[in-house]
Amino acid sequence: MARLKVAVLISGSGTNLQALIDACAAPAFPAEITKVISNRPGAGGIARAERAGIPVQIIDHKAFADRTAFDTALNEALCASGIELVCLAGFMRLLTAEFVTRWHDRLINIHPSLLPAFKGLHAAHQAVDAGVRVAGCTVHFVRAEMDSGPIIVQAAVPVRSDDTGESLQARIQQAEHLCYPQALKLIAEGRVKVDGDKTQLLDEGFTEERRLINPD
Numbered sequence: 001m002a003r004l005k006v007a008v009l010i011s012g013s014g015t016n017l018q019a020l021i022d023a024c025a026a027p028a029f030p031a032e033i034t035k036v037i038s039n040r041p042g043a044g045g046i047a048r049a050e051r052a053g054i055p056v057q058i059i060d061h062k063a064f065a066d067r068t069a070f071d072t073a074l075n076e077a078l079c080a081s082g083i084e085l086v087c088l089a090g091f092m093r094l095l096t097a098e099f100v101t102r103w104h105d106r107l108i109n110i111h112p113s114l115l116p117a118f119k120g121l122h123a124a125h126q127a128v129d130a131g132v133r134v135a136g137c138t139v140h141f142v143r144a145e146m147d148s149g150p151i152i153v154q155a156a157v158p159v160r161s162d163d164t165g166e167s168l169q170a171r172i173q174q175a176e177h178l179c180y181p182q183a184l185k186l187i188a189e190g191r192v193k194v195d196g197d198k199t200q201l202l203d204e205g206f207t208e209e210r211r212l213i214n215p216d
C-alpha cells in the first residue's frame with residue numbers, strides 16, 4: 001500500500017522530527033517523510049533530516065516581505081513535492097488563515113499542554129505557574145486560531161512539586177515523542193474522522209480503563 005507523503009516543518013532542535021523519522025523507518029509504518037522544511041537556516045533539526053536522507057528546504061521567513069508571501073512560498077514547496085499531510089514540529093511561525101484553509105484537515109501540530117489549557121508559548125511554565133498536578137501534550141489538526149483544532153492524541157504527564165518549567169518541559173517532550181508518531185499512524189491508516197470541532201477514532205483499541213492520579 002502507498003505510504004502517506006508527509007512534510008515536517010521545523011524551526012528548532014527537531015526532537016519531534018526525530019521521533020517521526022524513527023517511526024517512519026519501520027517498513028510497515030503507513031507514512032513516509034519526503035520533505036523537511038525549516039524557516040531557520042540554523043535549526044538543529046536540519047542535520048537530523050540530512051542524516052536520514054530526507055530532502056531539506058530552507059525557506060527563511062526573513063527573506064519575505066510579509067506572512068502571506070512566506071506562506072505562498074511554503075505552499076508552493078509543499079505542492080511541488082506532492083505532500084499529502086503537513087506536520088508542524090516546533091515550527092515557530094504563525095500561519096495565515098489562507099494557508100490553514102488550504103491545508104484544512106491535512107495540517108497537524110503538537111503542543112506541550114493538554115489543550116485547550118495553556119495555549120501559546122512556554123506552556124510547561126504556564127502549567128507550573130498554575131499549579132496543576134497533571135500536564136501533558138496534544139496533537140491536533142490546525143485551525144486559524146492559534147493552538148486550536150480537533151484533537152487527535154493527548155498524553156497526560158504528572159507535575160512534581162519541585163518541577164520547574166524546564167524539567168516539566170523535558171518530561172512532556174518524552175510523551176510528545178510517543179504521541180506524534182501515534183497520531184501520524186492513526187491518520188495514515190485512515191482511522192481519524194474529523195467531526196465538527198472533534199475527531200472520532202475508528203477502532204480505538206483500548207484494552208482497559210486506566211486512570212492517572214498524581215500523586216498516587
Ligand code: GRF
Pocket residue numbers: 012013014015016017045089090091110111112173176
Ligand atoms: C515541542 O515541545 C512542541 O510541542 C512545541 O515545540 C517543541 C519543539 O521541540 N510546539 P522539538 O524541536 O521537536 O525538539
